[in-house]
Amino acid sequence: MKVGVLGSGGVAQALGTGFAGAKHQVMLGTREPGAAKVKDWIKRTGGSAGSPADAARFGELIALATSWDGTENSLRLAGPDNLAGKVLIDVTNPLVFHGTAMPTLALGWNDSAGEQVQRWAPKARVVKAFNIVTAGQMVHPTIPGGPPDMFICGNDPAAKQVVTGVCKEFGWPTIDLGGIELARYIEPLAMVVITIGFQTGKWNHALKLLRER
Secondary structure, three states, rough: OHHHHHHOOHHHHHHHHHHHOOEEEEEEOOOOOHHHHHHHHHHHHHHHHEEEHHHHOOOEEEEEEEOHHHHHHHHHHHOOOHHHOEEEEEEOOEEEEOOOOOOOOEOOOOOOOHHHHHOOOOOEEEEEEEOOHOOOOOOOOOOOOOOOOEEEEEEOOOHHHHHHHHHHHHHHOOEEEOOOHHHHHHHHHHHHHHHHHHHHOOOOOOOOOOOOO
């Protein structure tokens, strides 16, 4: 499968490396495809890089892994028509950064990044996933007591099945919460992970739902 990853930071590279390791063809979409960090990633993975529009055209599946302040522009540069009909995994969190202090959420109980992404890319089949885990644990998490769970949501059942398959390929059981508006509850879970990271200085944790048999 051809995968376009919008972004070139740590999260985008982690996902891109995971897809490449699973024998998918991967292109990072970035405003600086010639940057040293991108060239290094290409050398390590055998992937490729281009503009956001290049990656959006290239990918049969799209992963959106940008910082929140660059998300709308990245989707605009990718081009709504290039995303039309495609499954778009929204990995973003609507974080506001305050220097070295812990970030906060820009959106809350009545909206979410997932919903905004669906509005910005109205013809894409948006599924929220992979936003509740750090980059180092995104692919085949190695946590005692695992595997942890991946919470997902989206409006298209078939798209969620595709993303469930990706999660399984990366070592994650999934829990489907429902429509894209449920991102309002998934995104605050990322703040739980982030808060623990700031408190402990470690980023080797993830979330798991326990059920009584």
